[in-house]
Amino acid sequence: MRAPDDTPKSRTGDVLLSVEDVSLAFGGVKAINGVSFDIRQGEIRAIIGPNGAGKTSMLNVINGFYHPQQGRITFKGRTRAKMRPYEAAAGGIARTFQNVALFRGMSALDNIMAGRTLKMKRSMFWHLLRFGPAMREEVEHRHFVEEIIDFLKIQEIRRTPVGRLPYGLQKRVELGRALAMEPELLLLDEPMAGMNLEEKEDMSRFILDVNDYYGTTIALIEHDMGVVMDLSDRVVVLDHGLKIADGTPAEVMKNQAVIDAYLGVSH
């Protein structure tokens, strides 16, 4: 685990990830059309836009699930035309999903332990024995996972199969699973969808804490404007696959194109 950063930091560091001129089409439907933006180290970057604007597609491009037809992605100084899911994960990009995508048959603890898979190095041979190095490794990672469980305050549900948990807790376990990967860039797809006010406040607090305590860069998609304006450092606005605005929350809110996209324009 990275040491907590006590010194007050400037909010934005170097560019961690940038997408340039990315286009993605499914047959004739252009989901993303020549979008460029960047995400800086340590910031909370929001991606907003009306339904069908291409926000989730953008996240899928960033972590390699969709391969764009055009454009470049630069992550930690390495430029490539497309990411692969394994490379993205190994490079430190973690992700939560719009509809909770937990492993329903497994306990909360096992779900979060599964997030450590990439960090576990012991070979098949030791796993057959579950003894010596394999067990030591398991315990070592268990320590890390228990810290996350404490951090997210989900101690009492660690043995519960996640399928039985209420929605708000499932979202929290999913955040835990992403954190277990020790990501440098955390992609959150609508972390507050379907939550009540209290749960939203909790989740916002966790997101700020993750950013603050672990120093994780966060890109999030969210529909709740209040949350977006409060949490994010910079906002990029997509509409119909095009980027229509990019800037601080205050700037974006005043942008006429954004207001038009959300409220509609009379022709």
Place this chain on the structure above:
Amino acid sequence: MLYREAGQFKTSYVADQAIFPIRQDRIGLAVILIAAFVGVPLFGSDFFISAVMVPLLVFSLAAIGLNILTGYTGLLSLGTGGFMGVGAFACYKLTTVFPDVNIIIWVLVSGFFSCGIGILFGLPSLRIKGFYLAVATLSAQFFLDWAFVRIPWLVNNNTSGAIEVPTRTLLGIPVTGPTAQPEVRYLVILSVVTLLTVIASNLVHGRIGRSWMAVRDMDLAAELMGIRLYRTKLLAFAVSSYYCGVAGALMVFFWYGSAEPAVFGIDQSFFILFMVIIGGLGSLVGSFFGAALIYGMPIILKGVVAMVGLQITPATVEHLTFMTVGALIILFLIIEPAGLARLWQIGKQKLRVWPFPY
């Protein structure tokens, strides 16, 4: 009241990660193992050992194999019979070509042949899922069926076209062939099954088992977490086929004594699949329960008919057992679709709070 974990505190993660964290479970397991290793050979009749316990263990092992693939990784396979056959034929070829090497080593090695074939037929699993994959494994079953009949080299060109198990010894005691005692065959099978069950349990409780279950529950999320789907699925195919292959070799060498290719047919695949579904998908203990129910129930039913003293022909008894077993399976699936393993868990949970459930 006896089954309670109150007062058993875990002070280390090693203890907490133990496969049987509750003391009573460990005692129960020890009792079962002692009964199986000492009690059964001492007090069991020859019939009980060779017609009940030996088949039960063989089917349990095959069910564990299929459970790793279907229950833990979520890949439906109908090729179990074929994979068992690969193990049996490989073991036969190995022991006839190299008769001096111990038969138990060959049984364990023959699983690797089945493993290779399993990986080969698992290759389509990245692209296809569910029923379509089941059809692909069905092709494996039919191809292997065909190969066992049509390639006489597999049975050393003998005229019967069947595996005839030669006598092999361990420390001077015959363990296979017509002269082997049921107790000896039983103990060999029990040791192999115990060893492989421990290994399976180790695998499913660690990183590898978690990746299997992750692929089963949500392959998309698993992939984006850096679990490589193809490798994970192929590993499941490999381990699963290994278990099925060893089960097949044990079946022929330590139970049947000789076997025609027909015993590795599609019926066998379905038989094992029923055991896994009834026992509980994704549960090792369920594999044993399923094997006991599916294989044991007809035996018990026949016993009941004999005890009642009904005067009916054996053929009618056969039909009756088929019908009763079928009805019971449907009944079980209605009562508890998650299998006997779930019933077992619920039972333990109830016992934990008994007699004061509130």
